Amino acid sequence: MTGAPLEGVRVLELTDESAEYCGRLLAGLGADVVKAEPPEGAPSRHVGPFVDDEPGPDRSLAFWADNVGKRSAVVADDDTVRALAGAADVLVHTLRPAEAADRGLDAPTLQRRAPALVLCAVTPFGQDGPWADYLADDLVLMALGGSMAACGYGPGPDGAYDTPPLACHGEQAWRTAATYAAIAVLGALAWRRESGAGQCIDVSAHECSASMTEWHLMTYLCSGTVHRRGPHPTLTAADGRQVAALNPDFLGPHVFAGMLAMLEERGVAGPLSDPAFADPVHRAQHYREVWRALKRLAETADGETLYRLGQGAGLPWGVIRSPEEVLDDRHLRARGHFVALEHPELGRAVTYPGAPFVAHASPWVMARRPPLLGEHTDEVLAQWLGTGGR
Amino acid sequence: MALDGLRILDFTRLGFGAQATLICGCLGAEVIRVESTRFPDAIRVMPPFVPEPGERGEAFGAATLANATGATSANRGGIFYKYNTGGKKSITVDARHPEGLALLKELVARSDVVAESFAAGTMARWGLSYDVMAAIRPDLVYVSMCGFGHEGPDTAHVTMGPTAQALTGLTFMVGMPGRPPAGWSFSYLDHVGGYLGAVAILAGVVHRRRTGQGQHIDVSQLEPATALSGALLLDAAVNGRPSRRPGFPMGNRRLHPPAAPSGAYPAAGDDRWVVISCRTEEHWCNLVRALGDPPWAAEARFATLEDRVRNADALDAELSAWTRRHDRYEAMALLQGAGVPAGAVQDAADRLERDPQLQARGHYCALGNAEVAPLPLEGVPFRMSATAPHTGGRLRRGPPCLGEDTDAVLRDVLGKGEDAIAALRAAGALS
Numbered sequence: 091m092t093g094a095p096l097e098g099v100r101v102l103e104l105t106d107e108s109a110e111y112c113g114r115l116l117a118g119l120g121a122d123v124v125k126a127e128p129p130e131g132a133p134s135r136h137v138g139p140f141v142d143d144e145p146g147p148d149r150s151l152a153f154w155a156d157n158v159g160k161r162s163a164v165v166a167d168d169d170t171v172r173a174l175a176g177a178a179d180v181l182v183h184t185l186r187p188a189e190a191a192d193r194g195l196d197a198p199t200l201q202r203r204a205p206a207l208v209l210c211a212v213t214p215f216g217q218d219g220p221w222a223d224y225l226a227d228d229l230v231l232m233a234l235g236g237s238m239a240a241c242g243y244g245p246g247p248d249g250a251y252d253t254p255p256l257a258c259h260g261e262q263a264w265r266t267a268a269t270y271a272a273i274a275v276l277g278a279l280a281w282r283r284e285s286g287a288g289q290c291i292d293v294s295a296h297e298c299s300a301s302m303t304e305w306h307l308m309t310y311l312c313s314g315t316v317h318r319r320g321p322h323p324t325l326t327a328a329d330g331r332q333v334a335a336l337n338p339d340f341l342g343p344h345v346f347a348g349m350l351a352m353l354e355e356r357g358v359a360g361p362l363s364d365p366a367f368a369d370p371v372h373r374a375q376h377y378r379e380v381w382r383a384l385k386r387l388a389e390t391a392d393g394e395t396l397y398r399l400g401q402g403a404g405l406p407w408g409v410i411r412s413p414e415e416v417l418d419d420r421h422l423r424a425r426g427h428f429v430a431l432e433h434p435e436l437g438r439a440v441t442y443p444g445a446p447f448v449a450h451a452s453p454w455v456m457a458r459r460p461p462l463l464g465e466h467t468d469e470v471l472a473q474w475l476g477t478g479g480r
Numbered sequence: 481m482a483l484d485g486l487r488i489l490d491f492t493r494l495g496f497g498a499q500a501t502l503i504c505g506c507l508g509a510e511v512i513r514v515e516s517t518r519f520p521d522a523i524r525v526m527p528p529f530v531p532e533p534g535e536r537g538e539a540f541g542a543a544t545l546a547n548a549t550g551a552t553s554a555n556r557g558g559i560f561y562k563y564n565t566g567g568k569k570s571i572t573v574d575a576r577h578p579e580g581l582a583l584l585k586e587l588v589a590r591s592d593v594v595a596e597s598f599a600a601g602t603m604a605r606w607g608l609s610y611d612v613m614a615a616i617r618p619d620l621v622y623v624s625m626c627g628f629g630h631e632g633p634d635t636a637h638v639t640m641g642p643t644a645q646a647l648t649g650l651t652f653m654v655g656m657p658g659r660p661p662a663g664w665s666f667s668y669l670d671h672v673g674g675y676l677g678a679v680a681i682l683a684g685v686v687h688r689r690r691t692g693q694g695q696h697i698d699v700s701q702l703e704p705a706t707a708l709s710g711a712l713l714l715d716a717a718v719n720g721r722p723s724r725r726p727g728f729p730m731g732n733r734r735l736h737p738p739a740a741p742s743g744a745y746p747a748a749g750d751d752r753w754v755v756i757s758c759r760t761e762e763h764w765c766n767l768v769r770a771l772g773d774p775p776w777a778a779e780a781r782f783a784t785l786e787d788r789v790r791n792a793d794a795l796d797a798e799l800s801a802w803t804r805r806h807d808r809y810e811a812m813a814l815l816q817g818a819g820v821p822a823g824a825v826q827d828a829a830d831r832l833e834r835d836p837q838l839q840a841r842g843h844y845c846a847l848g849n850a851e852v853a854p855l856p857l858e859g860v861p862f863r864m865s866a867t868a869p870h871t872g873g874r875l876r877r878g879p880p881c882l883g884e885d886t887d888a889v890l891r892d893v894l895g896k897g898e899d900a901i902a903a904l905r906a907a908g909a910l911s
Contacts, residue, residue, distance in 0.1 A: 095687040111707070119683050138736040139715045151714040152736060155707070216863075219840035224816045225763075229732060229742065230823040233755035234835070238744065239827040240665045241654050251751050254744040255825050256662055257732055259653040260710045267861075269675045274862045274869075276682035277482035277507045281867050283689055284484075289866035297843050297861030300835075304495060304641070304666040305528065306828040308558035311855055312528035316827045318751075321662050322642045332660055334646035340526045401637045406627070408639070408646035410661055412724035413709035414716030416649050419702075421634040427703055441717045443706035446676045448629065451695035452687040 093452045094120020099279065100474065102126060102174050103160065104183040104195070107134035108228070108261075108295065109212040110156035111268035112182050116275065117159030118445065118454045124470050125157065126165045126174060131463045141436065147463045148435070154460045158431070158442055162461035163470040168193045170471075175200050177474040179282075180208045180275055187217055197290045207288040208278040212271045216294030226296070231263035235299025240306060244320030255319055266302055267295035324410070325384055331393025332410040335384060335400060339370065344404065346373060349380075352403035358386040417441065431459040481508020481874055482867040486685060487893075489514060489584075489591040490568065493521040495641065495667055496701055497597025497625045498563035499674020504593075504681055505566020505873040506860045512591075512889055513570045514584065515882055517911045520554045524882065528558035530852050554882040555851045565847060565857055567873020570880035571889045572910055575606040579909035586894050588613050588620065592688075593681055597625040600635045610696045619694040621684035625677045629700035639701045641667020648705035652723065653712070656731040669705055676704035711736065733792065740788035741767070741799050744825060747808035753825035754808040756799065756815060761785065763820055770818035771802055809834070832856060845871035847878030854878065886910055
């Protein structure tokens with residue numbers, strides 16, 4: 091037996107771009123994920139950016155990002171989709187209830203053929219409720235879920251906001267929903283091993299997105315106040331780079347002790363060396379002095395150095411990197427995180443983010459580049475349906 | 481429930497680790513939190529505090545060591561409630577006490593999973609390294625969750641959510657052209673890291689059921705985040721187009737797929753906003769009709785999607801003049817009714833009090849404990865038809881008071897009698 095947890099598990103994926111990340115995670119765990127695509131290809135194949143900015147179904151980087159490790163079968167008719175679902179262990183789809191029923195891909199129809207099927211529907215609002223038929227992309231979900239209200243620049247000196255709430259790039263609401271879908275599928279598969287039975291999973295992207303704002307609901311419940319958006323404390327280093335400079339004083343007296351030692355060593359502690367600052371109440375009342383000392387420190391170092399100075403003092407600091415700058419992180423490189431996959435038809439290798447965790451006995455599977463459109467149609471039909479292809 | 485019969489010995493704390501075991505608890509696992517009375521989880525003793533009935537607590541922004549040490553109870557810390565539903569039990573054991581350590585080893589022998597989120601090496605220093613635990617329980621699934629993981633040159637680095645967000649590009653990706661990054665004002669990666677921690681636990685359990693093999697799975701707070709930048713990372717790696725370039729990130733606008741109008745538009749009221757996002761010709765036509773066919777919408781500069789993207793500033797100005805006259809929820813209902821993707825920008829209070837969808841789905845789950853009356857806590861965001869998850873876990877319970885299950889767990893899991901428990905307590909092993 092090989093090491094992958096989902097070795098031998100067949101996943102049929104019938105999704106738009108909102109939930110493709112689910113299949114990527116399941117493929118990483120070793121599942122055989124087959125993407126059933128219409129002849130023109132999945133919608134994400136037509137979303138840019140493209141390799142060398144030349145559009146084409148096999149050149150979309152948006153598609154590549156979420157389809158590593160899958161196989162692609164072009165399936166033009168729903169009879170074949172149903173047959174593939176009957177041969178699968180898991181179906182992940184993004185069909186609204188009405189569309190699923192119209193196409194004969196609804197749960198009762200599919201489960202009659204395959205009672206052990208795990209059927210996972212990922213939709214913006216879930217299968218029911220007053221908004222079930224509403225339209226939403228990632229931006230709408232980030233708004234309704236609460237992330238946007240809490241992200242953006244702070245108010246001006248007059249207390250008024252002159253910039254809107256902001257959503258993060260990278261489709262985070264979709265990714266959160268797709269991740270929850272993978273979790274639910276794993277739970278269902280664990281139970282199926284014991285019971286032999288399948289079931290239906292109903293993932294509401296809105297609910298996923300509405301439960302990821304950490305302490306914000308609790309602050310409202312506890313204090314009646316609503317958190318308003320504004321950045322975390324950030325220092326600007328001598329080279330202009332920014333460093334997230336958290337000072338979690340609440341974790342204990344060691345936090346300030348470590349910071350003070352570092353500031354004194356760099357000769358910028360100033361009034362913080364006054365023993366009065368050992369008292370947390372005094373520190374809280376004179377926090378401006380603490381921040382001034384940190385700003386003096388920031389003037390002495392570039393961003394990368396400042397990050398490591400803070401970490402050396404035990405502080406959870408991090409230099410703010412763009413996505414591509416993460417590729418150079420020595421720690422992630424040492425952990426073998428990034429993986430180059432050959433794209434032979436393009437004559438080049440492409441570096442992808444790899445395993446989300448290190449599992450020595452069941453390593454993350456990262457061997458197959460994203461599939462060309464229809465690349466595996468014949469072999470999938472032969473393997474899953476026993477037909478000789480078309 | 482999906483994870484019936486699975487026992488997780490849970491040494492996690494703060495948000496990142498606890499999110500992982502929370503999900504497993506909601507799926508039916510028995511989660512036993514191992515805690516300390518002397519060093520309680522910081523989120524048990526820091527604001528916001530759940531107030532006494534009729535009182536008003538403090539906001540999170542007031543969290544300092546000064547008021548953390550002034551906490552009157554370890555059972556009122558609000559953030560603890562967010563991360564410790566799932567029917568988690570709480571026991572207090574002093575791992576540095578010889579009899580406490582022996583007790584933990586007995587619990588390891590009877591657990592399927594050990595999860596923890598201490599700094600690398602902490603549990604090994606207590607005498608609970610993976611090797612020690614695997615000798616006790618060879619098929620143990622041990623999932624460690626610490627900022628940089630247990631292997632690599634920077635394992636000594638510490639993270640909180642915003643640290644990991646800065647280092648992995650998440651902070652950078654929230655911002656407007658010509659300004660420094662704005663980032664997130666909360667620990668998004670405590671959630672995402674926790675989700676992948678749950679994936680790690682589940683994958684480890686499935687792997688063990690297939691092969692009988694246990695293992696150590698090393699989860700960091702960085703690796704779960706690198707795929708979140710999606711095509712931006714690949715655009716740099718493949719096309720040499722870095723995200724750190726003038727005009728990027730683009731606020732709420734996106735280059736791919738092209739969309740206009742698309743963004744947050746000011747609604748009636750103070751700092752109220754409604755998001756509208758038109759990617760297709762159909763969305764645009766529906767929008768124009770919903771707005772009552774205003775003359776500006778028929779101008780040549782807005783004729784095609786390409787035109788609208790090119791003239792997005794002018795388009796946004798026209799549309800904003802309309803949105804300003806409408807309540808954000810009215811605008812959302814009107815536009816959605818016409819087939820336009822739109823949504824109010826909701827804050828935490830809105831989600832709880834004004835969101836009919838979350839209400840109809842029964843998202844919030846009222847849970848309390850011995851000290852706190854039931855609070856509407858955020859629930860499990862998915863349904864399962866055969867093994868329904870529950871926010872209160874298998875016990876349908878609220879977050880545990882510190883140590884409230886110590887005696888019951890020692891009795892039911894380890895078969896300890898009252899006298900043995902009393903002796904352990906007298907010896908100081910249960911603090």
